[in-house]
Amino acid sequence: MRKTRIWITISCCLFALAIFAWAQANRKPGLWEMTSNMIWQQSPMPGGMTMPGGGPHTTQYCLTQAMIDKYGAPMPQSRNGECQISNVVMHSNSMTADWICSGRMAGKGTLESSWADPNHAVGKVHFVGAIPMGPNTKTIEYTIETSSVYKGPDCGSVQPPPMPSK
Secondary structure (H helix, E strand, O other), X not given: OHHHHHHHHHHHHXXXXXXXXXXXXXXXXXXEEXXXXXXXXXXXXXXXXXXXXXXXXXXXXXXXXXXXXXXXXXXXXXXXXXXXXXXXXXXXXXXXXXXXXEOOOEEEEEEEEEEEEOOEEEEEEEEEEEEEEOOEEEEEEEEEEEEEEEEEOOOXXXXXXXXXXX
């Protein structure tokens, strides 16, 4: 009876390991084309003024195997290391994490990414924080939604971004 329990435990561990390995293999390193759209729920700008960067933007992104292994998806970049990623939770076809910023723009965000197949992914960043504007501090809230398509294993001249801190 005891041997049966041990084999069941070992089998479950191997099954979990196989699922984790499949999840990592389901993403492809290389060149991805990412289209993002930023939506301000609360802009720091006075009424009538718009924040720069509105509307969809398409960029090329070089996703490395190290990024896939550590995060499962492209991560937002912060200037001067002001933001850190924590509480990364990987699933077979998605990931979630927290994005905590303590620099000029202080606050907390949530990151989500999911992929139905190895060639397509969608993501979302939702951030709430504060930023100094003149003598005052303004509350900000925004959401960035992304859609990515795999273009090939060669990144060409597109350099991978630095790994974010964790």
